Amino acid sequence: MSNPPGPPRAVPPRVLSVAGSDCGGGAGLQGDLKTAAALGAYGMSVVTAVTAQNSQGVHGSWPLPAEAVRAQFRAVTDDIGVDAVKTGMLASAELAGTVADLLAGLGDRVPVVVDPVGVSKHGDPLLAPDALRTLRERLLPRATVLTPNLDEAGWLTGVRVTGEDGMREAAAALLAYGPRWVLVKGGHLPGGAAADLLTDGTGEHWFRAARHPNRHTHGTGCALATAIAVQLARGAAVPAAVGSAKRYVTGAIAAGFPLGGGIGPVDHGWRSR
Numbered sequence: 001m002s003n004p005p006g007p008p009r010a011v012p013p014r015v016l017s018v019a020g021s022d023c024g025g026g027a028g029l030q031g032d033l034k035t036a037a038a039l040g041a042y043g044m045s046v047v048t049a050v051t052a053q054n055s056q057g058v059h060g061s062w063p064l065p066a067e068a069v070r071a072q073f074r075a076v077t078d079d080i081g082v083d084a085v086k087t088g089m090l091a092s093a094e095l096a097g098t099v100a101d102l103l104a105g106l107g108d109r110v111p112v113v114v115d116p117v118g119v120s121k122h123g124d125p126l127l128a129p130d131a132l133r134t135l136r137e138r139l140l141p142r143a144t145v146l147t148p149n150l151d152e153a154g155w156l157t158g159v160r161v162t163g164e165d166g167m168r169e170a171a172a173a174l175l176a177y178g179p180r181w182v183l184v185k186g187g188h189l190p191g192g193a194a195a196d197l198l199t200d201g202t203g204e205h206w207f208r209a210a211r212h213p214n215r216h217t218h219g220t221g222c223a224l225a226t227a228i229a230v231q232l233a234r235g236a237a238v239p240a241a242v243g244s245a246k247r248y249v250t251g252a253i254a255a256g257f258p259l260g261g262g263i264g265p266v267d268h269g270w271r272s273r
């Protein structure tokens with residue numbers, strides 16, 4: 001016996017994460033899918049690389065063939081469709097170029113949040129050094145929002161950021177590569193506040209939260225970027241999307257918990273506990 005047809009169901013915003021797999025579940029595509037689910041979106045993933053990592057560090061990393069990345073992307077976009085994309089770990093110059101090509105095929109309508117992941121919280125590399133140029137020249141121009149932390153802003157621009165003036169200088173240098181907006185994350189600056197600067201070159205928006213002493217911050221940047229993508233997928237303007245994502249990640253950091261013997265994960269599901 002089949003169910004009688006009901007009213008059409010609302011479809012949640014569709015968010016695609018193009019990222020590395022973190023088997024430990026805190027960052028990468030696992031963190032992205034948890035974030036999307038926590039915020040009521042439908043998450044999908046294109047795996048760029050498999051990593052073996054946990055709270056103590058990254059113990060191995062295996063990029064996928066470009067063909068596998070293309071096939072995953074096409075499987076999603078040809079059938080299911082996407083309302084926003086988030087990119088994270090891209091592993092190599094070849095994969096960064098492949099992803100840039102795929103995004104170009106998507107057209108300009110779909111917002112793209114580019115998190116230029118370079119190293120893990122433990123300092124382990126997640127991107128080959130020769131990928132920098134491809135990232136800068138091919139990915140950054142397609143970004144609706146680019147979300148570097150201070151180290152990433154430093155290696156993308158050569159600006160050493162040690163304070164809020166340096167964040168402004170790095171943001172201006174990054175805008176020259178073509179992203180529509182830049183969010184320089186000040187999470188690693190010393191001081192009592194975790195302050196992030198959002199700009200499109202016409203003004204500044206500062207997002208400040210009290211710095212939480214919790215050391216369990218694995219996955220902060222991934223959660224923030226995906227939460228921005230979720231709000232953009234819903235049609236929010238960029239400043240509103242970042243404000244909402246900042247509130248989400250601040251709560252997730254405050255609730256981060258000790259799993260493993262090192263840096264534990266943020267709590268993606270904090271709002272439902």
Ligand SMILES: Nc1ncnc2c1ncn2[C@@H]1O[C@H](COP(=O)(O)OP(=O)(O)O)[C@@H](O)[C@H]1O
Nearest residue numbers: 149185186187188194195210211212220221224
């Ligand atoms: N201890 C903390 N307390 C509150 N917010 C933080 C803390 N650490 C980082 N953040 C915030 O988390 C977000 C991610 O930033 P960050 O940790 O710098 O990124 P990444 O994970 O890329 O290194 C930013 O909004 C930043 O301000």
Ligand SMILES: Cc1ncc(COP(=O)(O)O)c(N)n1
Nearest residue numbers: 020027028089120121218219
């Ligand atoms: C697959 C993958 N992507 C991104 C990060 C960065 O997250 P964090 O900076 O919290 O280590 C990571 N560790 N692993």
